Amino acid sequence: MLKLLSVRLVAMLVGLVFAAAALWALVIGLIALATEEPAGHLPYEKPMDLAWSFDGPFGKWDQQQLQRGLKVYDEVCAACHSLKFVAFRDLEQLGYSEGQVKAYAAAKQVPGIDPNTGEDTMRPGLPTDYFPSPYPNAVAAAAANNNAIPPDLSLMTKARGDGTNYVASLLMGYQDPSPELLAEHPEAAPGPGLYHNPYFPNLNLAMAPPIGMDGQVTYDDGTEATIKQMSKDVAAFLTWTAEPTMVKRKQTGWPVLIFLLFATVLAYMSKQQIWSAVKPKK
Amino acid sequence: MSFPWARQYEPKNGLTKFLDEKLPLPRLVYNAVGAGYPVPRNLSYFWNFGVLAGFFLVVQIVTGVVLAMHYAANAQVAFATTEHIMRDVNWGWLMRYAHANGASFFFIVVYLHIFRGLFYSSYKAPREMIWLLGVVIFLLMMATAFMGYVLPWGQMSFWGAKVITGLFGAIPLVGEPIQVWLLGGFAPDNAALNRFFSLHFLLPFVIAGVVILHIWALHIPGSSNPTGVEIKSESDTVPFHPYYTAKDGFGLGIALLLYFALVFFMPNALGHPDNYIEANPLSTPAHIVPEWYFWPFYAILRAFTVDFLIVPAKLMGVIAMFASILLWFFLPWLDKSPVRSGHYRPLFRKFFWFGLIPAMAVLFVCGGAPAEEPFVILSQIATAYYFLHFLVILPIVSSVEKPEPLPYSITEAVLGSDKKVVKGENTSPAV
Numbered sequence: 001m002l003k004l005l006s007v008r009l010v011a012m013l014v015g016l017v018f019a020a021a022a023l024w025a026l027v028i029g030l031i032a033l034a035t036e037e038p039a040g041h042l043p044y045e046k047p048m049d050l051a052w053s054f055d056g057p058f059g060k061w062d063q064q065q066l067q068r069g070l071k072v073y074d075e076v077c078a079a080c081h082s083l084k085f086v087a088f089r090d091l092e093q094l095g096y097s098e099g100q101v102k103a104y105a106a107a108k109q110v111p112g113i114d115p116n117t118g119e120d121t122m123r124p125g126l127p128t129d130y131f132p133s134p135y136p137n138a139v140a141a142a143a144a145n146n147n148a149i150p151p152d153l154s155l156m157t158k159a160r161g162d163g164t165n166y167v168a169s170l171l172m173g174y175q176d177p178s179p180e181l182l183a184e185h186p187e188a189a190p191g192p193g194l195y196h197n198p199y200f201p202n203l204n205l206a207m208a209p210p211i212g213m214d215g216q217v218t219y220d221d222g223t224e225a226t227i228k229q230m231s232k233d234v235a236a237f238l239t240w241t242a243e244p245t246m247v248k249r250k251q252t253g254w255p256v257l258i259f260l261l262f263a264t265v266l267a268y269m270s271k272q273q274i275w276s277a278v279k280p281k282k
Numbered sequence: 283m284s285f286p287w288a289r290q291y292e293p294k295n296g297l298t299k300f301l302d303e304k305l306p307l308p309r310l311v312y313n314a315v316g317a318g319y320p321v322p323r324n325l326s327y328f329w330n331f332g333v334l335a336g337f338f339l340v341v342q343i344v345t346g347v348v349l350a351m352h353y354a355a356n357a358q359v360a361f362a363t364t365e366h367i368m369r370d371v372n373w374g375w376l377m378r379y380a381h382a383n384g385a386s387f388f389f390i391v392v393y394l395h396i397f398r399g400l401f402y403s404s405y406k407a408p409r410e411m412i413w414l415l416g417v418v419i420f421l422l423m424m425a426t427a428f429m430g431y432v433l434p435w436g437q438m439s440f441w442g443a444k445v446i447t448g449l450f451g452a453i454p455l456v457g458e459p460i461q462v463w464l465l466g467g468f469a470p471d472n473a474a475l476n477r478f479f480s481l482h483f484l485l486p487f488v489i490a491g492v493v494i495l496h497i498w499a500l501h502i503p504g505s506s507n508p509t510g511v512e513i514k515s516e517s518d519t520v521p522f523h524p525y526y527t528a529k530d531g532f533g534l535g536i537a538l539l540l541y542f543a544l545v546f547f548m549p550n551a552l553g554h555p556d557n558y559i560e561a562n563p564l565s566t567p568a569h570i571v572p573e574w575y576f577w578p579f580y581a582i583l584r585a586f587t588v589d590f591l592i593v594p595a596k597l598m599g600v601i602a603m604f605a606s607i608l609l610w611f612f613l614p615w616l617d618k619s620p621v622r623s624g625h626y627r628p629l630f631r632k633f634f635w636f637g638l639i640p641a642m643a644v645l646f647v648c649g650g651a652p653a654e655e656p657f658v659i660l661s662q663i664a665t666a667y668y669f670l671h672f673l674v675i676l677p678i679v680s681s682v683e684k685p686e687p688l689p690y691s692i693t694e695a696v697l698g699s700d701k702k703v704v705k706g707e708n709t710s711p712a713v
Binding site: 029 | 531
């Protein structure tokens with residue numbers, strides 16, 4: 001009994017110490033809050049809520065859009081951004097034939113080894129090769145871009161919150177900062193080599209507006225290449241590169257859920273039947 | 283354990299007779315989760331989560347073993363092999379999403395299981411050992427989940443590992459050498475990744491071992507029940523099989539529906555986007571947050587923002603975070619109310635629903651939020667309440683409150699009357 005009592009007494013003392021320490025931190029925090037100006041956040045905008053063919057549990061890829069997005073990546077983004085987790089062979093999923101993929105790969109130069117001398121060289125790509133990086137290494141990438149290394153785009157739409165909308169919004173969001181914003185937050189003015197974009201968390205990024213004018217890319221399917229169209233198409237393409245299995249995942253989910261629903265209803269009915277023997281009569 | 287009326291296993295054919303003589307495994311199963319285990323007839327759905335936790339442990343081990351066949355624990359390629367699993371391994375994406383969300387579901391069902399134990403005081407005599415082993419399982423789960431999250435070697439993997447091992451650096455004098463020893467270097471790198479992988483593979487089997495002890499300890503007093511009144515006679519019980527196998531089957535169906543809805547339709551909802559960025563020691567994420575199941579404890583860690591007497595703030599936070607879980611080991615001796623179930627404890631119930639649950643909710647939200655106001659202040663209030671609740675309020679309330687009258691028996695609670703009821707015994711406390 002005495003031992004039990006002492007366990008409880010010690011516990012109460014320990015509890016009071018922890019509570020006192022937390023409340024002491026609270027008091028100091030409140031004093032600081034009352035005397036110091038809190039650091040404000042720059043007001044950045046949430047991505048636009050755009051409509052996508054692959055949205056929702058029944059979503060599917062729009063292959064035409066992915067092909068257009070590939071063209072935007074090829075002609076615009078690929079100058080600075082790698083796509084290292086995507087292989088040329090994956091492009092068959094966009095509706096290209098084996099021959100088209102072979103030709104596409106062969107038109108790209110990838111790092112190789114000279115079979116006669118063993119020296120580093122460049123060779124035409126094969127379907128099994130991955131998209132080559134525009135720079136030989138990170139130092140070269142930094143040197144060419146004012147020390148800001150262009151990130152790999154393979155997973156970009158998964159690596160940002162609401163990633164597909166974010167990428168599309170960012171690409172069409174470049175604009176001059178509004179006078180009201182600059183009046184309230186003078187620090188938001190873009191520094192040298194930086195560009196204002198309300199969708200970027202600190203409002204200034206090192207990437208120059210990559211999609212600057214309508215018709216920058218000529219689409220093969222005759223779609224009008226507006227800034228919005230190109231931004232959306234490349235965001236859709238990058239959603240595919242980030243998770244090529246997304247549509248297969250959703251399509252697999254339905255039979256699994258329907259089977260489980262059926263099995264769960266059966267399990268419920270058998271549970272009811274088994275328990276009816278011992279349930280009190282109403 | 284065996285109640286005198288427990289059904290006895292009878293081998294029927296030559297094979298089961300042979301087995302029963304040489305290695306009575308069928309008998310063990312029969313007595314553990316078969317017709318030979320009498321269970322209170324009044325268990326609510328809150329008693330489903332033990333079986334579900336066991337199920338998700340198996341899911342984690344099976345998917346994890348498959349993932350380990352394709353993963354390489356090397357800082358140069360870990361991120362790339364994770365993407366290789368997602369893209370090139372047949373059904374690799376399903377294995378990885380099932381494993382990542384399986385961890386979340388394992389924690390969801392275990393948290394509900396712990397919640398059940400706290401509200402119904404399942405930790406009380408004669409079930410202290412079950413509770414103590416359960417806390418050990420929970421600690422092992424936290425260690426395993428933390429190390430597993432490091433393996434994809436994304437930004438949150440790296441910085442999470444840095445922050446959590448940095449906690450040991452707060453220990454006076456020996457802290458820094460311990461941190462270097464744990465990591466095998468001055469920062470998380472190949473050495474840390476390799477040992478985390480090794481331990482992440484090992485610990486689930488340790489958990490499985492402690493789970494066996496947990497179930498063994500359970501079978502000595504038998505399961506608790508929502509009234510907290512102990513089993514008195516055969517009419518209080520039903521055999522585990524088929525009654526609770528059927529009920530657990532239905533519960534498992536519901537859990538799997540929710541689990542696969544998450545796996546197939548929003549597999550990244552519980553993760554952090556930053557972990558799809560490869561680890562970069564030179565670029566610190568804006569907000570380093572652990573996985574959601576650590577948020578309440580992360581909030582306690584960060585609540586101690588100023589030095590307390592001679593204890594530096596960081597050390598105080600580390601001690602408080604570990605103490606917040608370790609104090610669970612003492613609950614059986616802190617709560618001395620003779621009544622178990624919260625249904626019959628009016629004062630305990632008030633503090634539970636209007637004190638502990640809101641405090642946990644606040645800690646959960648604050649742990650996932652950036653270290654800014656109002657989250658810091660809220661987490662400090664909730665942290666203070668958390669410690670007061672378990673270490674001060676619970677011991678006092680359990681001494682001063684007057685419990686409400688208990689049913690005579692489980693049978694009476696279910697049927698409204700019990701033939702064996704003895705007059706005048708209706709209001710006697712449990713035990």
